[in-house]
Amino acid sequence: MVARERLLVQLTEARRRRCIVLQGPAGYGKTALLTAWRLDLLALGFDMAALTLEPADNERQRWLDRLLGCLSEVSPALTREAMVLADRGTDDEAVERAIIALVRGIAAHPRDVTLVLDDVHHLTARVLEPLQWLLDYAPANFHVVLASRVALPLSLGRLRDQGMLLELDQRDLRFTLAESQHFLRAQLGDISPRDARMLHELTDGWVAGLQLFAAHWKRKKANASGLTFATGFVQASVQDAGAFAEYFEREVLSRLAPDEAELLVRAAACERFTASLCEALGEQALGEGEILALLARLEQENLFITPAQGPERESWYRLHPLLRETLAQRFRSRSEAQQRAVHAAAWRWFRDHRMLEEAVRHAVLAGDADTAADLVQRYADTLIMRGEVRKALGLLRAIPAYQVQARPELRLLALRTQMFSRELDACAAAADRLEADIPPGDASLRYRLALLRFSLVLLQDDSQGALALLPQIENVPADMPALFIGSRNNLLSWLYMHLGDYERARRIQTEAAPLVIDGVPLLGTASGMLNGRCMIGFSHALEGNMIQAERVARDVLREVEQAGHGGAEPEYFAAALLGEALYEQNDLEAARRLLEDRVDVLERVSIPDSVLRVHTVLAAAHWICGHRLDAFVQLERLEDYGTQLRLDRLVAQSLANQIRLHLASGDIAAAEAALARLDAIAARHRNAPRGSLDAIHMVTERAHLLLSLAHDDMRGAEARTAALIAYCEARGWQRHVAQMHMLAAVVASRRGDAEAARTHVLEGLRRGHRLGLMRSVIDACPGALGQIVRVAADTTLDPVLAFYVERLQATVPPRAAQAGAAGGAAA
Structure with a gap:
């Protein structure tokens, strides 16, 4: 390894710039340079995350998942809110919200964070757009390093003009003569200055070409002179990646033993591999121990195999992109049956090792879409129970659409995706179609669909619609998983508290059996026991007992870390309750600190009642602190949220509070204009049955009362x-x-x-x-x-x-x- 001090100095001097771009063809040492720089950055107190991109990362959800995953290794706090938002859709607005939440998480981090994205040339416009947002919104302590083979279609002009960009291209990345000489001496021990200069000039400092030359010379130095080899090197014209791949095929791969070459060809079908995976891919005489020794030797000899990240129980490897391209070309020349056999062996190995994403991908490539769908159907609910909703929905997207449509279980999972994204009309229509296709004897699936419908009507503030569905969900079929029992309990609690039966709402939670999955309590997710306790706290708040509501909220926030990935829903629910309790105690600053940074996520993941309370509390706190415009902005945001989701109750609450503030400001005309709008909403629901919409009548009459006082x-x-x-x-x-x-x-x-x-x-x-x-x-x-x-x-x-x-x-x-x-x- 050549230290490349000149480049390391440049990178270190630029460490606080917003963006660093390394752009050059394959084999110019971009990855090795960044690996060496990592040690320098860590010594300077920087935190660092790195991600090597692949063609599959052009699927937005996958890219976002991998981005958040690598940054969460720095600190889970960086990505906690962004991960919650990432579950809620891949449209521009949803992804931008996740990026903004990520930026806020990084800004709150006490140290500088450097993110290295390698092989960015794989990305297309759909993913480059959120990457551009990340660059545009990055806080001062966040630095993005991009390594690419080609120029990137990103807007970097502003950063360039501001002196916040460092760009290194092929001319900077190639070895100098001194670096070439140092590298060749380190590899070969003895090479004449003349031969070193010749090779440097022939390769134009191309690192991969020199690396291949050194590896080849080690094997041939007994019967070939350096000058003779150099002449052949010129004739091979290995100054570009394509020619290098051809040369590698002829001079290196062909000299491996047949079993060794075949092993690598099959391994190239996988993005990363272990010795046991290579053995499972079949049709070679090598055992796992021999394969492990071979991989270690190839790595030691710098033959383009490098360690990779993976589960710690085994050593993982990744092929250099040039080597993998060469091997993949061989693999693609095989018959379709042979290729599918390798992918079939791969999906079985990944399935057995609980690596579901890889298992599903290889099952699809094996032409076995049925198996891929089986895997998703079998494990999706388990992932959701663990709070890994994004992974479950990612698996669903990986299988062909016709498989989803052919399986009611997967269609139900797709409905959840629509509900998470608040596509409520589309979800309801799809639920109608699914109900017609459920086999008559499938009581479990019919019950789970009824739960989803129940969720939909409650999200739409339709208490009567929920009452109509009540007979379908009160009696739970035998052997129903805890995830769905918890969902039922929480939905029923919400309904009964809005009907004014607070004790019954609480009894549903307190008298329920503990929710357990595989011997582990189900604490997190919207269906878990912590969310159930939040429902108890919410019932107290709705009734008006803020002492009890505060106790519940504080207890849940203390315990939420035990819920793992699924802790977001109860955390934000409890935060909304505690914020209201803090305001009630007149601790305005604490309420604002708790809620202001959570508003964006709350709007996406929590129930509308939580959103209502958070905006109302923040508006009131702003008003009392003298921030009158901020108070109105908060209420207008609540109104926009309610309008978007067609929740008249939330719009009415916003208007009623705006009327109060207008009257306090002495603006009677503005108050009366808002009251006219509020009256129109109340008229639409004048004859509504008892339920959550009762609040509309109450706030309307109260607004009229305040106007009467004003007059x-x-x-x-x-x-x-x-x-x-x-x-x-x-x-x-x-x-x-x-x-x-x-x-x-x-x-x-x-x-x-x-x-x-x-x-x-x-x-x-x-x-x-x-x-x-x-x-x-x-x-x-x-x-x-x-x-x-x-x-x-x-x-x-x-x-x-x-x-x-x-x-x-x-x-x-x-x-x-x-x-x-x-x-x-x-x-």
Whole structure:
């Protein structure tokens, strides 16, 4: 190995630039140079990740999976949010969101991170586009190194003009005369300066040509002079990759023993291989031990075989691209039956070693699409149970479409893909077609389809649609896997809490048997027990008991690391609950820190109720901190989210909160315009059966109540307050009941009814204290805190309520009391 100090110095000096490009034909030492530089970077305190790209990486999901996988080896925190988003589609918006999440994860990393992407020439425009985003959005501590055989169609002009780009091409990468001489002496021990100069000039410093020459001379030096060989080298014209492959075929591969050559030809069918895999590929006389010795010898003699990453139980190898191209040409010249036999042996070996992606790929190449589909059908649910959704969906994409359509099990998996991507209409239509094709006796598949339909209607806020499906999912068929039992439990909890039956929603979780898969508790994924506990916490929050909601959220966040890959769903669900609890306690900064960096991921992976609460909390926190434009931006984003998913409840909640802020700003006209839009939504659902859509009526009536106060219409305000207290009480919305009593107190006070005001304040205080409410009581309406203070001054409160009033007063500085009252995060 030649140290190549001049290039290493250039690379090290440029280590903090945004991008470094190494561009040159095969065999110019790009990979070896970057391998040597890695040690220098690590010594300087840089973290480094490397990925060698392949033609198969032009599938966006595969490229993104491999990119995130290599960066997660630096630190799982870098890619945690990006991995969650990567499950949610491969359209431009979904991939860009994942790239942005990755960039944020890297920016939060305490050290510089260098990513090396080798063989980038394999990529086409569909993958180069997200790579361009990665370059454009990269933070200061992220550096991307690209190695390619050809010029890359990336936009690098801005980086070049900013001095943030280093470009090394073939002229830089080729050996200097001194480097050629050093390399040849290291390889051969003794070579005349004249011969070394001649070979340098003949190869133009092409590293691979010199490497081949040295290996060949070692074998022939007993009966051929260096000058004679050099003449033959010129005649072979090995200054380009194609000629090099021809020369390699004639002068090196043909001199291997037949069994050795055949072994390598078969190994070339695989991207990486081990001795035992080579033995399994068959039809050679060599045993595993002999193969291992051969591979070690070829590596030692620099014959274009290098160690590769793989499961640690065996030594893995990879062929140099030039050698693999030569061997692959031989392999492709075999009959189709011979090629398929090798791929068939490969898929069996990979299957037995639980390397499913390789097994499926080789099964398809073997012409055995049935087997490939069998593998996906057998293992997809297991992968999903482990939280490896991306891998399961990647396997589905690897098999022919006709195989998916022919198998109801795989069609159901495809439906999950559509649901993850929020293609709800297409998913519902495909579910109708699948239901017609399910065999009558397949109760398990029919039940799992019913669960998927149940998920769809809940995502669409259709409580009545869920009730119609309830008989189909209440009774679970025998031997149903824990993944689907957990899904059923969590869906039922969501339904019952939105019907106001909070105890039943919680009992479904507390009385359920533990979910276990292969002896291991199912903690993660949307179906796991941690998400079930989040449902318990959410039921408390919906009811208004923030003390219990906070306890559940903190416990789940503490335990979520045990869930492995599947921990994202419960983590973000619990974070949304805890953020709401922190806001309720008036810890605004902690709530913002917890939620702001999670919003993008929450919108993609969590249930709409979590998204509603996060945007509402952030808007209220921004408002109280004086960031009024940011508060409106947060609510408008919630409105856009609800509009995109056609969730009128979320749009209504956003509009109702916008009305509150407009009124607090004194902009009556804007409030009335928003109220007109809110009334139109409420009219569409005026006769809706009881369920999640009840919230639309509540927030609409409350908005009218606030407008009545603004217009000094006390009679209208009083009527609406009484009706809202009864409406919320009937649905178990205890937090809203406490707020409505505070509103009623303000209305009564403005009407001159001090006794009624006192009664409502005391009732609101009792409920608020019991539920652990702080901000909800203060935010009920402008003037609520002042009314509380007046009643406390005129009334002898019991010590508990008196202390509660002191705590409420301490949360808001006197001059900020009125401004803060408009925050209102209760959803």
